[in-house]
Amino acid sequence: DTGVSQDPRHKITKRGQNVTFRCDPISEHNRLYWYRQTLGQGPEFLTYFQNEAQLEKSRLLSDRFSAERPKGSFSTLEIQRTEQGDSAMYLCASSLARDRGAEAFFGQGTRLTVV
Amino acid sequence: AQKVTQAQTEISVVEKEDVTLDCVYETRDTTYYLFWYKQPPSGELVFLIRRNSFDEQNEISGRYSWNFQKSTSSFNFTITASQVVDSAVYFCALSDSFSGGYNKLIFGAGTRLAVHP
Numbered sequence: 001d002t003g004v005s006q007d008p009r010h011k012i013t014k015r016g017q018n019v020t021f022r023c024d025p026i027s028e029h030n031r032l033y034w035y036r037q038t039l040g041q042g043p044e045f046l047t048y049f050q051n052e053a054q055l056e057k058s059r060l061l062s063d064r065f066s067a068e069r070p071k072g073s074f075s076t077l078e079i080q081r082t083e084q085g086d087s088a089m090y091l092c093a094s095s096l097a098r099d100r101g102a103e104a105f106f107g108q109g110t111r112l113t114v115v
Numbered sequence: 116a117q118k119v120t121q122a123q124t125e126i127s128v129v130e131k132e133d134v135t136l137d138c139v140y141e142t143r144d145t146t147y148y149l150f151w152y153k154q155p156p157s158g159e160l161v162f163l164i165r166r167n168s169f170d171e172q173n174e175i176s177g178r179y180s181w182n183f184q185k186s187t188s189s190f191n192f193t194i195t196a197s198q199v200v201d202s203a204v205y206f207c208a209l210s211d212s213f214s215g216g217y218n219k220l221i222f223g224a225g226t227r228l229a230v231h232p
Contacts, residue, residue: 033219042119042206042222043160048215056215089158100217101148101167101210106160 002026004107006092012113013082020078021110025094032075033104034067036060037089046090049075050097082114117142119209121223128197129231135193136226138207144168147211149183149190150220155203166190197230204228 005024013019025032030051035043046065047057051072061067064082069075079086089111093104118141128134140149151163164174166183174181178198182191194201204227208220 031218035220040224042208042224043220044222045215045219048218056218091160093160101165103150103162103165104220105162106152108157108159111158 004092004094004105006090006107006110008110009108010111010113012115015084015114016081018078018080019082019112020076021090021092021112023075023077023092023107025074025092026096026105029094029096029105030072031095031097031102031104032069033093033095034075034077035091035093035106037091037109038087043091046077079112082112084114087112087114117209117211117213117221119207119221119223121205121207121226123226124224125227125229127229127231130199131196132230133193133195134197134228134230135191136205136207136228138190138192138223140188140190140207140209142209142211142213144211144213147209148217150208150210151181151190151192152206152208152222153203154206154225160206163192194228197228199230199232202228202230 033048034046037043049069064080089109091109093106095102095104120139147168149166152160178195180193204225206225207223
């Protein structure tokens with residue numbers, strides 16, 4: 001399967017704990033995106049990478065959030081000192097930047113529940 | 116500012132009915148891209164179609180069709196002869212130069228479609 005892969009699919013954590021999610025994009029895609037989706041809403045942009053460079057971060061991405069994409073391959077999203085408001089679906093997507101407006105392909109997401 | 120509005124929160128139809136999902140967008144840009152994605156219960160967003168602002172030709176793909184009208188800033192999606200497998204949440208999205216230089220998608224809130232046998 002050559003789609004976008006996310007791990008884990010589900011994560012339940014206690015408030016205050018740190019969590020880390022992983023995303024493996026489609027192999028030839030140089031752009032990688034993180035979105036957050038809360039219940040009943042559309043996904044909201046968090047950040048994106050072109051190769052290993054993180055080029056934009058949303059104001060939604062507080063100091064407790066950090067994302068990396070070492071070597072321009074897989075990416076990780078870490079949330080430190082989780083809060084109940086962090087409970088959401090975290091979606092990863094990738095695209096090939098051959099032209100602007102290229103469609104993004106999404107993974108199945110990681111559903112985070114903070115208790 | 117960019118905005119995507121999907122006024123229909125939920126639609127319920129009986130199998131074989133036609134159904135149209137509405138999408139209205141706002142952008143200051145003259146060059147932009149519009150998308151439709153489907154999110155089945157499994158959670159993965161599935162890409163359906165992309166349109167750029169210079170291509171107003173409507174498109175039909177099997178049971179799906181899209182109606183893009185710049186004059187009304189609408190990009191509506193119709194499923195003909197709906198099937199139970201079409202049940203999902205459908206999202207309309209916009210990308211323009213103000214979206215980080217076309218590098219992020221602005222999504223609507225989605226329309227949940229339930230197709231009953």
